Amino acid sequence: MTKIAILGIGTVGSGTADIFEDNADVIRKNTGEEVQVKYILCRRMRPESRFADRIVLDFDTIESDPEIRVVAECMGGVHPAYDYAVRAMKAGKHVVTSNKQLVAECGLELTRLAREQGVCFLFEGSVGGGIPVLRPITRCLAANRIDSVYGILNGTTNYILTEMIQCGKSFAQALSEAQEKGYAELDPTADVEGIDACRKICILADMCFGYNVDPAQVRTQGISAITSADVDYARRMGYRIKLLGRTLRLPDGRVTAYVAPHFVEKENPIVNVDGVINGIVIHGNAVGNTVFCGPGAGAAETGSAVAADILDCLTQPLSRQPAWEPQPEGYFMDADELPMRWFVRVKADLGGIEAAFGNVHFVSIPGADPAEYAFPTEPMSAKALAEAGQGLEITAAYRILDE
């Protein structure tokens, strides 16, 4: 009987504990392991919980118990999660987490500490919730040079955009419904402004390209400025608007990463990934595109990934741990330098538009602002777009994903 501890009894913590309780037989059958959740660290006792007898209020109890082989950090945030992860590894315990902020901000240091301590630090649940994606990258695609990764990494924003696209709702209306349904937090900033997706694309960039990318380097644009007119223009042009995190290796070897709404074409493998579902496209130089879709959040869903990490710690410790190096000088390219086609809405006269963008093809929708022109540009960087648009009133600019 292997003993583990879970830090936090929120959504993921309780979901993970439930899995080891409810799926004990299938886990034994699949892995030969009998895993018991011995402690759950909480801020207060929870007499109402099915795990009331396991709850402890002090991390020392977990840290100092030699029986505990794995600590599952399910608290979220960097502190005290980081401190507990460090103390657990220094106490010789494996650590798993679904905390994307912790991994995105401290993963370089924590994966190194894991190597030094000879323990595992795994975080499958930090990207794509329950979707198997990190392990497929490190294992199944190990013979590939990965060239690009992009995806719908945040279910809240995908739900809001889906409602705007399919039901013609406004952003505000779709957001408040998402909040009623529990898909969005009362303070939705981290989701709707792309901060959550930014953390996830950083982790994917770290793992796929081998060098640390700091969330602070990653241009991050959310969906709060998207209007029904943008949705209609996209439809008119045969696209759908999706919030994508994207990281790619450039021909010169540099890597860039960013989060932004994109016009995505109808043929794209994740354009129909709707609602709270996440979808990730990974391009390897041997396999080409592989696509992973599924629930990006949820108690049992993310708990499934955390539990898988725990079982891997026990059954294959130290086999090919995820790890990456500090970012070398000149490695990261600001995404504002990445040339792409753009969809833009501009308030200006035709002469000014032609002078700035050349001979463009205008797109029109019923009920559009008569003072405004909309059109796709030639490929240009965000910097070039801003320069070209000087003196014009650009009311909207979205990247067009041409792949």
Added chain:
Amino acid sequence: MTKIAILGIGTVGSGTADIFEDNADVIRKNTGEEVQVKYILCRRMRPESRFADRIVLDFDTIESDPEIRVVAECMGGVHPAYDYAVRAMKAGKHVVTSNKQLVAECGLELTRLAREQGVCFLFEGSVGGGIPVLRPITRCLAANRIDSVYGILNGTTNYILTEMIQCGKSFAQALSEAQEKGYAELDPTADVEGIDACRKICILADMCFGYNVDPAQVRTQGISAITSADVDYARRMGYRIKLLGRTLRLPDGRVTAYVAPHFVEKENPIVNVDGVINGIVIHGNAVGNTVFCGPGAGAAETGSAVAADILDCLTQPLSRQPAWEPQPEGYFMDADELPMRWFVRVKADLGGIEAAFGNVHFVSIPGADPAEYAFPTEPMSAKALAEAGQGLEITAAYRILDE
């Protein structure tokens, strides 16, 4: 420097050899392994091949060379693939394969032999080509009780159906184009009659449910009888026809598996998986639905999976190998007993149809045979459908996937 041998220099064999040659640096970076293809077993010398210097004509050379740690079987068919796999494992070498016929027919025995010999027998490439799917099942979903798996498991038939649906081509026309493009064999039987998909669904059933399913038990229906009228009826009803392999666990614990064309609704996560792409939906009791899509065939694509297996043999030998047990008495349910809704086309008078199927809702398309009625049935087993249809001329019957 680790030495391996590849059996066969066909599509997958050469694709795998190319990957170790062309991606050597990324493989070293990702896994720390330096892998050299020392031998490639062929029936004749190949002076024109980039690997001419590695080609051997006699398996004994490989079997008796203690330097060879992994043998990658890429020949296809059961003999001599089976014999070489057995001899390699008995010589203490790991064996990997993408040969679905070998795994579907002999996997029970070969996985057991691997355990006895303390070597790996891995076959990620045997299902879904380059798509990571078997390892995600055994590792990432290890904490889940898997309830059902279904998917588009054959690219050739999916290409043909896509052409029929999107371009209105006939089966014969789409098939001959697939043959011209190299997507279909000159003898397309194994693909178009569902035999290839049957082998893959057997492997998925073996791995997901833990007991051996024999291809001979699996009802297998191909796509050669599908007409343009069927395609039009499906469209009229809001479905698309896809050839699915499907296996599921029934409430009473029994397992069934079958291959058949299905009417798939527009909201289904793989309904838009078109052309030669494969797509697989796995339902776990914790994670819910996870979806895996990508190239189901191809040299570099399948080679990517074979190479990943080879690297796993070297970096994590003996950690949780795929394995299953012999099928217990009463375990397998004939898919003809599985109740589902059906789309049927019947030549009969209305009275006869109502007597047989009750008060059904008829579907009509332009240019339909006036002597024929088409409608969806209530859920019923194939047996019940056959009984109900006695005395009526049922011209087509397809399962409707209601999930």
